[in-house]
Amino acid sequence: MREVSVLLVDxxxxxxxxxKALLRPPGYRLxxxxxxSEALSRLQQESFERIxxxxxxxxxxxxxxxxxxxxxxxxxWIVLVSAFYxxxxxxxxxxxxxxxxxxxxxxxxxxxALLDALDPERSAAEGAGEPLAGR
Amino acid sequence: xxxxxxxxSLPLGYQQLLDGIPSTVLMVSESLRICAVNQHFLExxxxxxxxxxGRRIMEVFPRVILERTDLQANIEQVFRSGQxxxxxxxxxxxxxxxxxxxxxxxxxxxxxxxxxxxxxFVEDVSERARLSEEVRRVERRLxxxxxxxSDIVLSTDNEGRIRTWNTAAETLSGLSAADVFGRWFAQLCxxxxxxxxxxxxxxxxxxxxxxxxxxxxxxxAGQSLLVSWVFSAMRDDYGEMIGMVAxxxxxxxxxxxxxxxxxxxxxxxxxxxxxGIAHEIRNPLSTCYxxxxxxxxxxxxxxxxxECIDKIKASVEKxxxxxxxxxxxxxPSADDEMQETDxxxxxxxxxxxxxxxxxxxxxxxxxxxxxxHLQLRAIPNLLQQVFLNLLLNAINAMPDGGELRVDLRxxxxxxxxxxxxxxVGIPSSELQKIFDxxxxxxxxxxxxxxxLSICYSIIQRHLGSISVxxxxxxxxxxRVQLPIL
Numbered sequence: 001m002r003e004v005s006v007l008l009v010d011x012x013x014x015x016x017x018x019x020k021a022l023l024r025p026p027g028y029r030l031x032x033x034x035x036x037s038e039a040l041s042r043l044q045q046e047s048f049e050r051i052x053x054x055x056x057x058x059x060x061x062x063x064x065x066x067x068x069x070x071x072x073x074x075x076x077w078i079v080l081v082s083a084f085y086x087x088x089x090x091x092x093x094x095x096x097x098x099x100x101x102x103x104x105x106x107x108x109x110x111x112x113a114l115l116d117a118l119d120p121e122r123s124a125a126e127g128a129g130e131p132l133a134g135r
Numbered sequence: 136x137x138x139x140x141x142x143x144s145l146p147l148g149y150q151q152l153l154d155g156i157p158s159t160v161l162m163v164s165e166s167l168r169i170c171a172v173n174q175h176f177l178e179x180x181x182x183x184x185x186x187x188x189g190r191r192i193m194e195v196f197p198r199v200i201l202e203r204t205d206l207q208a209n210i211e212q213v214f215r216s217g218q219x220x221x222x223x224x225x226x227x228x229x230x231x232x233x234x235x236x237x238x239x240x241x242x243x244x245x246x247x248x249x250x251x252x253x254x255x256f257v258e259d260v261s262e263r264a265r266l267s268e269e270v271r272r273v274e275r276r277l278x279x280x281x282x283x284x285s286d287i288v289l290s291t292d293n294e295g296r297i298r299t300w301n302t303a304a305e306t307l308s309g310l311s312a313a314d315v316f317g318r319w320f321a322q323l324c325x326x327x328x329x330x331x332x333x334x335x336x337x338x339x340x341x342x343x344x345x346x347x348x349x350x351x352x353x354x355x356a357g358q359s360l361l362v363s364w365v366f367s368a369m370r371d372d373y374g375e376m377i378g379m380v381a382x383x384x385x386x387x388x389x390x391x392x393x394x395x396x397x398x399x400x401x402x403x404x405x406x407x408x409x410x411g412i413a414h415e416i417r418n419p420l421s422t423c424y425x426x427x428x429x430x431x432x433x434x435x436x437x438x439x440x441x442e443c444i445d446k447i448k449a450s451v452e453k454x455x456x457x458x459x460x461x462x463x464x465x466x467p468s469a470d471d472e473m474q475e476t477d478x479x480x481x482x483x484x485x486x487x488x489x490x491x492x493x494x495x496x497x498x499x500x501x502x503x504x505x506x507x508h509l510q511l512r513a514i515p516n517l518l519q520q521v522f523l524n525l526l527l528n529a530i531n532a533m534p535d536g537g538e539l540r541v542d543l544r545x546x547x548x549x550x551x552x553x554x555x556x557x558x559v560g561i562p563s564s565e566l567q568k569i570f571d572x573x574x575x576x577x578x579x580x581x582x583x584x585x586x587l588s589i590c591y592s593i594i595q596r597h598l599g600s601i602s603v604x605x606x607x608x609x610x611x612x613x614r615v616q617l618p619i620l
Contacts, residue, residue: 012418014446018425021439056414056495083417084410084495108421111428 005047006118008032009039009065010054010081015107019052022111023118036060043072050118053101055082063091066100079117083107159257162244165214167191167207170252179259200227204239213241213253224260236264287352287362287383290369293376295320295336307362307385309355320381325351325359339368339379349386361386393592400585401520405465407527411491415457419450426450460488464519475620476513478550479504482541485522489530497536504543509550511619517593521601524586525554525613532558532611545619552615560607569603590615 006028008019016032023030031048033039036057051069055062066078080101085092087104095101103117116122153160153173162171168191177184180195187195193207201207204225213220221240228234239257246252281288287304291297297320300312308315308323315323321332328350335346345367351359362383369378405412426443429435435443486502493500522541529539537557544551561569570591594601598618605611 012422014422014450015418017442017446018422018429021429021442022425056497058494058497058499060497083421084414107417108424111425 006050007048008052036065079103161255236261415491419454422450476515478509521590529556550617555612557610561605
């Protein structure tokens with residue numbers, strides 16, 4: 001099984017804890033950072049196959065960060081995870097349509113929903129992003 | 136001017152004396168004939184001396200006067216008794232002229248030759264009567280103003296003992312004027328206000344212009360009314376203080392209205408914070424949900440199982456802490472109790488309430504307290520509402536993020552709190568109006584326009600002040616000044 005590299009940007013330590021526990025080796029190699037600026041400087045040096053962004057970071061909005069990452073890395077697969085937005089929020093719908101993010105997952109999320117969102121092979125319609133999906 | 140034939144002509148000096156008197160003086164013989172008269176009478180009655188002296192009084196005085204006053208009978212009575220008759224008043228109105236009021240007295244005289252005379256003095260007191268009637272009318276009017284007022288109006292002497300107590304005072308307090316007459320005003324106030332009441336009255340006595348206060352007035356059976364008082368000194372024409380006047384208004388209704396207003400504004404504020412609150416609760420919920428999903432795995436290793444349990448506990452505590460804060464803020468509170476309050480704690484609690492909101496709007500919040508504790512007399516819940524309003528306004532002014540500072544300083548006996556944002560700012564044309572009720576800016580179309588007017592009235596109630604400086608495009612600073620203990 002090939003290892004997938006993931007960058008997690010979230011300033012909530014408990015959310016980082018949960019995602020770290022979920023995306024473990026050998027399937028995933030995870031780096032977690034607390035801020036948008038750290039993520040941007042890291043992405044200058046290194047690229048990641050998947051990027052998980054929190055929508056509300058201390059220093060910037062996750063949607064703005066996604067657009068800036070897109071400029072650095074046009075092929076990045078970006079999943080927005082948020083306790084602020086719902087999937088039918090205009091801002092989220094627009095970002096998905098414009099392609100600045102690939103998937104949206106609302107907190108609290110089922111682990112399966114996050115795993116599905118990280119898998120480009122699975123279509124977004126299969127329930128990823130639905131809060132408490134899989135229940 | 137006397138009748139030389141009547142043998143009792145007055146010596147010249149006396150006649151001059153009589154003529155100098157600005158009232159009517161007549162001397163009447165026992166046969167009721169006029170034997171002497173002064174100049175004043177002749178002028179007033181427009182008679183000559185010739186057709187007056189020697190005439191009977193019935194021919195000289197108008198019939199109406201004679202009938203009204205029973206003048207003839209009275210004169211005869213004085214002749215009989217030899218006792219003077221004093222202080223009779225008569226009023227007379229001739230057609231076409233205003234009513235005249237006369238005061239007359241009859242004094243018996245005995246002459247050397249044994250004959251009797253009486254002296255009749257008639258004084259025109261019309262003007263005096265008119266003035267005293269006017270005074271009574273004004274008095275009646277003032278009394279009815281005081282009695283008709285729905286506010287308590289009372290007066291005290293210089294020592295603070297009650298002298299007058301109007302109908303509204305009787306109705307509101309349940310105490311009659313007779314119950315309170317002569318009692319100390321301060322003793323009528325609730326026990327906790329008694330001391331301050333004495334102090335305020337002493338200040339009035341010491342020359343202070345006027346004083347205001349809010350004290351409770353017991354109304355019996357353990358009940359009391361909150362009354363807003365205004366005290367002033369009562370002075371006589373020479374500027375000497377002769378007592379105090381107190382006007383008191385029952386604040387119950389106004390307080391209830393204000394409370395409803397504050398409550399609805401509070402709920403509006405909660406609405407503004409809803410986004411931040413949701414964010415802050417969904418995060419711990421998400422942590423719990425993840426932990427539960429890990430625990431669902433029968434092969435879970437012991438370390439992670441332990442971690443999951445700890446995370447669930449901590450997240451539940453965090454979420455319920457957030458909800459508790461909100462509920463405490465949203466709950467309608469009995470608001471009359473001023474108590475010793477730590478301003479620093481109020482500011483910290485308030486900042487805590489908006490942490491969620493600043494976070495979702497990329498705003499950095501800095502709370503800078505010059506001292507760790509600052510005690511003042513306040514209603515903590517109301518002060519919190521003021522600062523929450525100011526913080527939420529500042530957050531609203533920074534839709535694209537920015538910096539929000541709360542600085543507390545102590546300058547002499549004042550606490551200064553500056554709430555500064557780097558937001559859109561307020562145009563100078565609007566600065567005058569922002570504390571008016573229902574004034575809202577176009578930037579916040581969903582506002583009720585009540586926030587700042589409520590802040591203003593709450594701060595006023597704490598004997599403080601609130602002011603603002605602002606520059607469009609640079610931000611605003613709201614300054615709250617409060618007296619400290």
